[in-house]
Amino acid sequence: MSAIKYELIKEDKRSGARVGKIITPHGEIPTPIFMPVGTRATVKAMLPESLKEINAKIILGNTYHLYLRPGDDIIKKAGGLHKFMNWDRPILTDSGGFQVFSLSKTNDITEEGVTFRSHIDGSRHFISPEKSMEIQNNLGSDIMMAFDECVPYGADKKYTKDSLEMTTRWAKRCKEAHKNTEHQGLFGIVQGGMFKDLRKQSAEQLIDLDFPGYALGGLSVGEPMDMMFDLLDYTTPLLPKDKPRYLMGVGSPDALLEGVKSGIDMFDCVLQTRMARNGTALTSAGKVTLKNAKYKEDFTPLDDKCDCYVCRNYTKAYLRHLVICKEILSSMLVSYHNLYFTLKLMENMRNAIMEDRFLEFKHEFEKEYGII
Amino acid sequence: MSAIKYELIKEDKRSGARVGKIITPHGEIPTPIFMPVGTRATVKAMLPESLKEINAKIILGNTYHLYLRPGDDIIKKAGGLHKFMNWDRPILTDSGGFQVFSLSKTNDITEEGVTFRSHIDGSRHFISPEKSMEIQNNLGSDIMMAFDECVPYGADKKYTKDSLEMTTRWAKRCKEAHKNTEHQGLFGIVQGGMFKDLRKQSAEQLIDLDFPGYALGGLSVGEPMDMMFDLLDYTTPLLPKDKPRYLMGVGSPDALLEGVKSGIDMFDCVLQTRMARNGTALTSAGKVTLKNAKYKEDFTPLDDKCDCYVCRNYTKAYLRHLVICKEILSSMLVSYHNLYFTLKLMENMRNAIMEDRFLEFKHEFEKEYGII
Secondary structure (H helix, E strand, O other), X not given: OOOOEEEEEEEOOOOOXXXXXXXXXXXXXXXXXXXXXXXXXXXXXXXXXXXXXXXXXXXXXXHHHHHHOOOHHHHHHOOOHHHHHOOOOOXXXXXXXXXXXXXXXXXXXXXXXXXXXXXXXXXXXXXXXXXXXXXXXXXXXXXXXXXXOOOOOOOXXXXXXHHHHHHHHHXXXXXXXXXXXXXXXXXXXXXXXXOHHHHHHHHHHHHHHOOOOEEEOOOOOOOOHHXXXXXXXXXXXXXXXXXXXXXXXXXXXXXXHHHHHHOOOEEEEOHHHHHXXXXXXXXXXXXXXXXXXXXXXXXXXXXXXXXXXXXXXXXXXXXXXXXXXXXXXXXXXXXXHHHHHHHHHHHHHHHXXXXXXXHHHHHHHHHHHOOO | XXXXXXXXXXXXXXXXXXXXXEEEOOEEEEEOEEEEEOOOOOOOOOOHHHHHXXXXXXXXXXXXXXXXXXXXXXXXXXXXXXXXXXXXXXXXXXXXXXXXXXXXXXXXXXXXXXXXXXXXXXXXXXXXXXXXXXXXHHHOOOEEEOOOOOOOOOOOHHHHHHHHHHHHHHHHHHHHHOOOOOOOEEEEEEOOOOOHHHHHHHHHHHHHHOOOOEEEOOOOOOOOHHHHHHHHHHHHHHOOOOOOEEEOOOOOHHHHHHHHHHOOOEEEXXXXXXXXXXXXXXXXXXXXXXXXXXXXXXXXXXXXXXOOHHHHHOOHHHHHHHHHOOOHHHHHHHHHHHHHHHHHHHHHHHHHHHOOOHHHHHHHHHHHHOOO
16 A cells, blocks of 8 residues: 555546645645745745645655755654654655756766765765665655656757666665655656657656656756647656656746646746745736836735735835845745745646636636736 | 823832833833844844734834835835834834944034945935934834934043033934824933943933933943943933833843843843844753754754743754754744743743742843853
8 A cells, every 4th residue: 555645536628637636644635736845844934834824735855955964864863854844744855866966966877876975065975766765764755756867958868768767777676675655655757858759668667666656857957848848748648647747846837837737736846935035926917026126116015916925914115125135034925925826826727627717727827927 | 292101010129120011002012021123124034923923012123224225215105114014013213323323434423413324335324313303203113212322332431421412412303303292202312331420411311301211322332241230220220210211232131131120121132133043042041052063963942941932843953954054944943932032031020020029030040041
């Protein structure tokens, strides 16, 4: 029995979009869902209570970062990541793979695993599929991810094929090494770069291994958005209908809409909180760059269609003042709004799918947001 | 009629300590009280709701900072500082005097006022008593402070005497220039440096002007703590019993205890939030420097005698991790605790005075905290 179950509730007749729910040891998650990213055991500038207020159902933790600091051994001693960070709802941890390749100095990739130097202090480390499982077992996340190689955009077909086949072998080793199947579910990650036939090969190999959920990795790595959307439309339907599908590291409003349309159930992205720390807000009318002088005496809320705590209590003029002064409260309030806005978008998509008006909703949103 | 009233509720028989309440247009304040500092229209890293949760009754805003950014004209247009920053409880604003002398490049002090250069962009500005009143009227604080010269520690007697006499003349001009007496009360500031006879002279001159409250300024400017406590014991009893007494810019636990003992009712200090941003917590057993390696696997709360949100939900090991990673949440959580700790100390002092055990309480606290 897997620790993770998925129930398909409704499929859109005119697109791949679907509503469902994921059942985890720490509660149920309505899908499609967006997962705020809590890289280092905190969703930046957000109290856990604020995350609950905006109806966050699941958050993400990063294995690479938590392994380096404070160390998964310490989090295990603390009683696991949930307890350590005061979050009793579901947590998904990634495998560390993406960060090992993107953040650290990678010394060596072999069949056995990856040797790399920490981006913090240059110390040498080795992560293998088995080690990734050990770390994630120590963290105690509800959903774990298999250790994969995320090939960079521009990799040639030979490299990409060899890599995806190693990722499959690693996925098998992950499954065998995963120690806590009763309380933690393990998802496989489809690779294959920008090549449709390789995406298909990867999906088929992973489906053979029978994971309780599947992710699409190696997308949004620098390719044009249209190429990503095209690959999404091709690959998502290859995944089993009765399992959740997760598009990793993607979360701009346009990509969320396209992803849901192709049949994706789960998303995560640092965009919402990173933009917030730079003073940029997501609103129904598009992005608002608060530093802009035109907001100096703008005493209206960030988004007049938004009913969140920030939009009910603060003006653009005040938020601009906080951004200009680099006050911590600016990161707190804009992160709050950006995450609320995104979670609300997902809720609106779920409702639209249930009411057979997903494509209409998508079109209206895109028009108002200024995408089309 | 003044916008500010004070009721003396109980005097300690064995010290100057007293319990009372201040009645303001935005609500009542039990005294002695500590006022968290919201320099630039935000108490750093704290949501207004969190301030209410920890029972903050009044906060401070800084006239100098708000005049420069975003400008008091913008705050006036926003409907005043309360509305601008989403805080409906009392606000006290300082006069700008202290910052003009300590933060900016002061070009010229004359009888008319002070010409200075902004610490932000070097632009030239002029603040007079009348201008300070205009700014504070625009901000709409409940309690305004008269514009004063804060003489540096080490100033000679001649300079200090001339300065305090000018401060008295400025106080008179402030009273005449203050436009909104119905909704904002104006406090006078006693100067006189480290000279008892000059403190007496300043106090007498200001009492003649009949303000609804009096502050002691120019203390904690570099002098030894004992010298400050001695001056406090001497000067505080010179102030009228039926008016609130405010010790400006002072708020370490030892100074709060000594100040209350001498009869002070109001305190403010940036120490609590500044220390928090450096990862240092105030606890009943003294200061805790979270960066210290000994907390790496310390799964106990910051202060086992504290019942605040932070101490109920987080461990030192987690807080240390956040501090080491420079996560915003570390500033949020430690600020929350430090302010809660300080407000609770004030509440405990009020209770002790009411129950005729103030000196005993003070002694016990100091012993546990490690002051004595």
